[in-house]
Amino acid sequence: AQSVSQHNHHVILSEAASLELGCNYSYGGTVNLFWYVQYPGQHLQLLLKYFSGDPLVKGIKGFEAEFIKSKFSFNLRKPSVQWSDTAEYFCAVNAKAAGNKLTFGGGTRVLVKP
């Protein structure tokens, strides 16, 4: 079945450590890619998105993601995390092959220790 996979369900790291969250999708053809974040007690909000052009996209709060078409991946990165980055992160894909319905991955809970 076509889907969006996030490899890690939980990640625990210390402040100033680097973060990389994996996301793979199985849709062929044209895709739009998103990372959403949900901070504790808050609603889901857009972190960054890729539609076309430079495969390295930069989002809010120092996050970036790289689209690698050959690997069907859209991994999220941050060079140095802060305690305030503690949140749940969701990868999402809008694929023409899936009727342009936005499909979310299962999410990764990130805990940054101060």
Place this chain on the structure above:
Amino acid sequence: DAGVTQSPTHLIKTRGQQVTLRCSPKSGHDTVSWYQQALGQGPQFIFQYYEEEERQRGNFPDRFSGHQFPNYSSELNVNALLLGDSALYLCASSLSGTGGHEKLFFGSGTQLSVL
């Protein structure tokens, strides 16, 4: 500028009952999408409304239905509730354009518990 508002925030129902959840989109938005988020999972797309019509639908049974009003607000109705319908129901609004998915603004959700 009001964001997406959902009501109620919490709801408890029993099996077989019917429920209606409500959503007011962000000011200026004309498209409303509904998602179901079960515990420990990502949101799953239920359907999307634009111009008072269902434009897209996910893999949910006909027990799930919706409506969009002329002021762009929306309702999600679930009939014959099952225990498995217990979840957080999220509403997201957007501007029509690239299929309405360019940037979604989410509400805080309605937590539905079916006993």
